[in-house]
Amino acid sequence: MSDKYMMDTQKMLWHLDKVNDWDKGKRISPIHIDAGLSKGCNIRCQYCYGATQGNLFTRQKEVTFPREALLNYMKGAGEIGVNSIALIGEAEPTLNPYLYEAIEVGTNAGVDLALGTNGLLLDTGRDGESALENLTWLRFNISAATEEAYLRVHSSKDFKIFKEKVKFCVDTKRRKNLSVTIGLQMVLTPDNADQVVPLAKLGGELGVDYLVVKQCSDTRDGDIGVFDQLGEYKNFDELLKKAESYSTSDYKVIIKWNKITNEGIRGYNKCQGVPFLVYSSGDGKLYPCGMFFDHRSEEFLMGDFLTQSFKEIIESDRYCDVVKRVSEIDVHKVCYANCRTNEINEFLWKIKNPPNHVNFV
Numbered sequence: 616m617s618d619k620y621m622m623d624t625q626k627m628l629w630h631l632d633k634v635n636d637w638d639k640g641k642r643i644s645p646i647h648i649d650a651g652l653s654k655g656c657n658i659r660c661q662y663c664y665g666a667t668q669g670n671l672f673t674r675q676k677e678v679t680f681p682r683e684a685l686l687n688y689m690k691g692a693g694e695i696g697v698n699s700i701a702l703i704g705e706a707e708p709t710l711n712p713y714l715y716e717a718i719e720v721g722t723n724a725g726v727d728l729a730l731g732t733n734g735l736l737l738d739t740g741r742d743g744e745s746a747l748e749n750l751t752w753l754r755f756n757i758s759a760a761t762e763e764a765y766l767r768v769h770s771s772k773d774f775k776i777f778k779e780k781v782k783f784c785v786d787t788k789r790r791k792n793l794s795v796t797i798g799l800q801m802v803l804t805p806d807n808a809d810q811v812v813p814l815a816k817l818g819g820e821l822g823v824d825y826l827v828v829k830q831c832s833d834t835r836d837g838d839i840g841v842f843d844q845l846g847e848y849k850n851f852d853e854l855l856k857k858a859e860s861y862s863t864s865d866y867k868v869i870i871k872w873n874k875i876t877n878e879g880i881r882g883y884n885k886c887q888g889v890p891f892l893v894y895s896s897g898d899g900k901l902y903p904c905g906m907f908f909d910h911r912s913e914e915f916l917m918g919d920f921l922t923q924s925f926k927e928i929i930e931s932d933r934y935c936d937v938v939k940r941v942s943e944i945d946v947h948k949v950c951y952a953n954c955r956t957n958e959i960n961e962f963l964w965k966i967k968n969p970p971n972h973v974n975f976v
Contacts, residue, residue, distance in 0.1 A: 617862065620796070622827050623871040625958035630698070633891065638966060643890050644696040644929060649905065649955060651704020651897035652685070652711035654678035658733055659770040660758070662802050662831045664951075667838050668705035669896070669909035679711040680899050684921045686713070686720050688895070691925030693724025699751070703731035705908055706897050715742040722749040731756060731800070734780040735773050747787050752796040755781055755823075758803075760813035768807050778821065785822040798825040803875065805844050808851050815858035815868045825867045828855065830874040834906075834951045842952055845878045879952030883964035886946050888956040889938045895920065901928055903941045906951055915940065 627634055633643045654669055655676035663670065680688075692700060700721060702708045709732050711717075721728045730746065731754045737743055747753065757777065759765040765774035784797050799818050801811060811828055818826035833842040855870045862868045889903040896908045899920040907915035917937050918928030928934055944950065946960075 617859075617867060618869045619867075620825070620827075620869070622829075622869055623873045625962050627891070627959060627962045630891075634963075634966070637890055642929070642935070645893050646698045646891045648692065648697060648700045648893055648895060649704065650688075650700050650702050650895045651706060651908075652680045652702055652708040652714060652717070653704070653706045654897040655710060656707040656733075657710065657735060657771075658707075658773075660733075660756070660802070661768055661770070661806065662758070662804050662839055662841065664832050664839065664905075665705035667834055667909065667951075668905055670706040675706075676710050678898055680713070680897055681921065682713040682716070684899050685711070685717050688899075688920045688925060689717050689721035689726065690724045692721065693726050695926055695929055697726055697925075699727040699729065701729040701731060703729075703754075704895070704897050705905060707736070708732055709734075709736040709738075711897075715746055718746050718749050727751045729753070733757070733769070733771075733777070735771070735776050737780045737784075739780065739783045743783065744787055744791075747784060747793055747795050748791070750795050752798065753784060754798050754800050754827075756802070757799050757814065758801045758807050758810060760810050760817045764807070764810050764813075768810070781821045781823065789822075796825075797823045798827060799823055801826065801828045802831050803828050803848070803851065804831045804841055805847050808854060811851070811854050811858045812861075815861040818868070819861055819863065819866045823866065825869055826858075827869040827871065828858065828875070829871045830953050832951055832953050835949070842879065845952060848875050848878070851875070874953045874957075877953070881946055881950075881957065881960070883960050884946065885964070886941050886944060886950065886956065886960055887963040887967065888959035889941050891959055892956050893917070894955075903937055904950075904954065904956065906954070 630646050636643050656670055656672045659672050708714055718728050728750055729752045730750055734755045759768040762774040766772055788795055801814055815826055831841045833839040837843050859868045894905045895901050901917040902915055915937055917934050
């Protein structure tokens with residue numbers, strides 16, 4: 616299997632206990648949460664979806680998830696049976712001074728923790744080593760392979776620092792024989808497609824476990840400027856296949872072909888995945904989708920970790936009301952292209968709408 620992480624699909628078959636409970640109308644705890652830890656960023660990537668979620672970059676770097684509420688959130692997630700949390704969110708998680716403590720607390724609570732970061736502020740001392748010891752995976756967000764391209768794509772002159780931070784993580788993993796998976800993620804756009812092959816080469820040189828190339832998510836209004844260009848992705852086939860050729864036994868270049876080529880078209884008519892995957896913002900609020908962090912926020916707010924426990928939120932009528940409200944949205948007219956819940960929804964739609972003659976397997 617070239618993609619042993621199954622990045623271009625979903626892993627719901629390994630959570631059939633929760634799927635069956637959901638199918639019977641029971642309330643379940645989320646399998647996964649994408650969690651924000653801040654509302655700002657130290658760089659400004661040209662394709663940043665966080666810009667549509669209230670991420671104001673350097674203007675809002677000081678707005679972060681408070682310590683006590685954050686640690687209670689991590690503990691509460693373990694108590695109610697959340698399986699995993701990815702600290703990625705709408706902005707840069709390393710801006711939160713309590714990041715490393717949260718990783719340790721969440722792991723000790725029985726939750727698989729992961730981190731997605733641009734890496735520039737990642738600690739290379741004891742905190743950084745502790746994070747690598749406790750994380751399931753660490754992903755560096757990078758869509759450029761040279762200093763010039765890094766400045767163009769990420770609005771930063773810190774490409775050398777980026778490579779140093781990756782090297783620290785790879786060296787620490789090898790020295791301590793850690794199980795953490797370390798990867799790079801490229802967000803492919805028509806403006807940076809020239810970087811996909813050089814980046815595939817760079818990933819092998821840096822010694823990471825993988826490079827994954829994904830589609831660029833955009834609102835239907837084209838706030839990032841990509842939605843109307845999704846049809847152009849089919850022109851990148853040769854470049855992407857060449858990038859894949861840099862894979863070795865120890866390093867994989869993974870292309871999310873399904874999402875890159877689907878032009879944002881959905882095969883389902885209803886969003887049913889909310890109970891399995893929810894999103895928390897960098898200021899401590901819980902939503903059914905990152906689309907609502909800075910859009911119709913009050914209408915779709917599920918709860919606030921600054922004033923409520925996770926258990927209180929999950930058991931509230933408000934939580935159920937929002938889940939129902941999302942299921943009534945016209946996903947073909949409202950939802951942004953290739954949302955994080957997309958593959959889960961494809962799976963759940965088949966469960967609720969089975970084909971004819973299901974016994975003829």
